[in-house]
Amino acid sequence: MRSGLIQLALFLAITATVPLLLRLEGVYNHQHKIGLVDRLRRENPEILLIGNSMLYTRIDIDELQKISGKRISQLAKGGGASACWYLYLKNIVAQSGIQPEQVVIFFRDTILTSAEYRTEGQYGDYLKRLQEKEEPVMNQILESRRKSPFGLSSVVRTAYKIDSRPHIIQSSIHDLALDITKIDLSKKKRKEGMNTRFSVDNLRRDLALENADYNTPEIMNVEPQQFTPAPGSSFLPHIIDLADKLNTKLSFYQVKNAFERTQRPLQESYIHYLRKLKDYLKSRNVLVLEESVKDIPEDWFAEGDHISKDHRLEYTRLFWSHIKDSILATK
Amino acid sequence: MIFHSIDYLLFFTGVICIYWTLNLRLQNILLLLASYFFYGYVHAWYCILIAATTVVDYCCARAITNQPDRKRLFLTISLATNFSILCAFKYFGFFVDNIVAAMGLVGFDMSGPVWEILLPVGISFYTFQSASYVIDVYRGKIQARRKILHYALFVAFFPQLVAGPIERAGRLLKALETPRKFNADRIRSGLFLMLWGFFKKLVIADNVATISNKALSLQDPSFPIVWGGVFAFCIQIYADFSAYTDIARGTARTLGIDICRNFNHPYIARNPSAFWSRWHISLSTWFRDYVYIPLGGNRCSEPRIMMNIMLTFLLSGLWHGANWNFIIWGAYHGILLVTWRLICKNRPRIENPSSQTVRLGQWTIMFLLVNIGWLIFREQNPAYLWQFITSNPFGVSSEEWQIGAYFFVYSAILAIPLALHCWTDRWCTGDEQWEARQQKWKWVVAQSTLAGILLIAILLLKSKNSTEFIYFQF
Structure with missing residues (x-):
């Protein structure tokens, strides 16, 4: 009996200890961050655009500079969300010492207040490259959103130092499978080919939302989002505070979903959410501009809500004509 | 509750820590309460269904033992109740859709309001498990149990409640009635x-x-x-x-x-x-x-x-x-x-x-x-x-x-x-x-x-x- 108990204790102890012997924590180089800071210093923009693929597939920066007569830069990462934009302002813009007259953040759906959205896996990996050694605000916000009982998730993360390392190892298994099955095309080309093959336009319309349906805003498929601008659980107030500190006028540009062209009614909860978001931003003296989706012909859209490369210049002109009065008026 | 969640790990740890300090009767009471908590964690009304199946089958099995000359009737009542509940939740929509489609083919438009019935998880598993008990009692393979506690736990035993294995009374029920010794x-x-x-x-x-x-x-x-x-x-x-x-x-x-x-x-x-x-x-x-x-x-x-x-x-x-x-x-x-x-x-x-x-x-x-x-x-x-x-x-x-x-x-x-x-x-x-x-x-x-x-x-x-x-x- 006693030896059985000792063996059980030993089993539990070894099981819990073995993972500690391995260094699960990733090592990140900050060259990317330094490169972005240097670029902003060089470009010294009067208007800075921040966002994700909704920004860089819409706006042609050269064209926008030409028609506006302003120095314009962009900071955008595909799949980036509010955590990424917070780090851009805090660790790139603030550290570069530039003082743009305007910062415009492109957002879609409920991304602005879904703090935990796209902060893990490959996205977490990118965030690590933007972070300082300590990011207490960010850690506190993300932990508050994880909803783990008794903070267990935090305990496990701290004990085993799990961050975005899993993503790197998972990617290496995918890469191994790609290497084994290589016939003629390079790995990069095949990854690009697969992205195109499995783009939203090629997916079935009859399936549930978890697989394919671009008729509903992406984040709202996960759970109906509550409007949460509290500093402890959202990056939004911190983004606004950072812009204030930089003495920069901040605006948000709401990108619409392609399906809104068809005038399909929006979900009640989403309408309510948007109303509360706009009220909040107004109360913080922040401008919100909306994309006018009805002005965008259907064939401009590609891969869901992106704008195709062929129509990027036209979109850029449309964008400037739409926002210039508001932007210039708030100078 | 799902197994691969922190909620389950906490629940499991809590149950097992208390469980091994109790005697058989209290262990089974704890397991029954834990099983209903586990099953009703997301939708509490699921527990009403499983309780109904338990009571009906317990009574029918007792009646089969007490009135052997009418045992066929009680078996029929049990099976009809079990499979009616299963059909109502699992197959109703399917049959209605097919009847409407078939009628549509011959020119009758029977389309009406669409009923979305939420399928209680594990209903197919516990229905089969409970039905096997009544059939085994009917066949004289096992005795109908007097203690509803043991039987209720047999139907709702949380580890295998939602997706099996579908256990037989001759095995699981017997195990639940037998004192367990702590074995590290x-x-x-x-x-x-x-x-x-x-x-x-x-x-x-x-x-x-x-x-x-x-x-x-x-x-x-x-x-x-x-x-x-x-x-x-x-x-x-x-x-x-x-x-x-x-x-x-x-x-x-x-x-x-x-x-x-x-x-x-x-x-x-x-x-x-x-x-x-x-x-x-x-x-x-x-x-x-x-x-x-x-x-x-x-x-x-x-x-x-x-x-x-x-x-x-x-x-x-x-x-x-x-x-x-x-x-x-x-x-x-x-x-x-x-x-x-x-x-x-x-x-x-x-x-x-x-x-x-x-x-x-x-x-x-x-x-x-x-x-x-x-x-x-x-x-x-x-x-x-x-x-x-x-x-x-x-x-x-x-x-x-x-x-x-x-x-x-x-x-x-x-x-x-x-x-x-x-x-x-x-x-x-x-x-x-x-x-x-x-x-x-x-x-x-x-x-x-x-x-x-x-x-x-x-x-x-x-x-x-x-x-x-x-x-x-x-």
Whole structure:
């Protein structure tokens, strides 16, 4: 009996200890961050655009500079969300010492207040490259959103130092499978080919939302989002505070979903959410501009809500004509 | 409550810590309360259904014992109640849709309001488990129990409540009535089994699920993409369902209760008969004992035997879900079994060939046939099912072949632990001293290190897109 108990204790102890012997924590180089800071210093923009693929597939920066007569830069990462934009302002813009007259953040759906959205896996990996050694605000916000009982998730993360390392190892298994099955095309080309093959336009319309349906805003498929601008659980107030500190006028540009062209009614909860978001931003003296989706012909859209490369210049002109009065008026 | 959640780990830890300080009666009361809490965690009204099934079957079984001359009536009441509840929740919408569609074909428009009925998880499992008890009492195989506590716990026992294995009263009920002794070795072995189950679910099943979901969500997938996706689903469904069983068996073992094995490496089967003696064993044996044998089993004419097999498998398909693809899947496996039976009758030596090449050939054919079955099982849209089955392997571009091959190889890499387990399991079960060996210190250290490695693998390779267990929907 006693030896059985000792063996059980030993089993539990070894099981819990073995993972500690391995260094699960990733090592990140900050060259990317330094490169972005240097670029902003060089470009010294009067208007800075921040966002994700909704920004860089819409706006042609050269064209926008030409028609506006302003120095314009962009900071955008595909799949980036509010955590990424917070780090851009805090660790790139603030550290570069530039003082743009305007910062415009492109957002879609409920991304602005879904703090935990796209902060893990490959996205977490990118965030690590933007972070300082300590990011207490960010850690506190993300932990508050994880909803783990008794903070267990935090305990496990701290004990085993799990961050975005899993993503790197998972990617290496995918890469191994790609290497084994290589016939003629390079790995990069095949990854690009697969992205195109499995783009939203090629997916079935009859399936549930978890697989394919671009008729509903992406984040709202996960759970109906509550409007949460509290500093402890959202990056939004911190983004606004950072812009204030930089003495920069901040605006948000709401990108619409392609399906809104068809005038399909929006979900009640989403309408309510948007109303509360706009009220909040107004109360913080922040401008919100909306994309006018009805002005965008259907064939401009590609891969869901992106704008195709062929129509990027036209979109850029449309964008400037739409926002210039508001932007210039708030100078 | 789902097994692969922190909520479950806290719940399990709490239950097990209290459980081993109590006597048998209090242990069973605790388990019953815990089981209802577990089942009603998301939707409390689920508990009303399971309680209704329990009360009706308890009373009917008692009545069968007390009034043997009217036992048929009470059996009928029990079965009618159980299967009415099951049909109402699981098949009502399916039958209404089909009647409306059939009437539409002959010109009657019967379309009306659409009823969305939420299917309580595990209803098919506990209904079958409870029904088997009443039938066994009716057959005189077991005595009807006086204590409703034991019977209620038998129906609702949380480790296997939601997705089986479907236990029999002669085994589980007996175990629940017998005093359990604290055994640290069994707790250790149960925890290890749970960890192995979590690994299979979170690392293997959830990761290959992204491949099968991706491949089969294309509008026009080519031949290699379809079958790469089907292979991924083949790995997914085994890893997913057997993971649930392992966590269930591991949990029960830590509570001092053994529940039956549901899988025995089904993908090494070389023929349909062997496959069904290895896949979802508790359901196969349920249908054998309560459907196939009462229909006459093997003790009748050859055409009748074949009809019995087909009927049993059609019902087994329907058990899985209210959709035509499940019925077709059942029929498909029925046809495989009937065909195999005919082949064996004409060439008896084919069942156990001495040539390794023939055995390998049989295994390959069976594995391909099982995969075709999984495509039918997975695809609920008949138009897409037809499109996938008839996809043409010729004239496909090299890019498409490379995508299909990548899906296949990625899934195969993740399936390596399953293959290793198959090999080690056969090696372990062949060792008569295995139980005694497990208590040796050397083994404890090796087992613990392996458990640590599984934990590392879960931490590093756990899919970000964890899904519910597939069999929850049944």
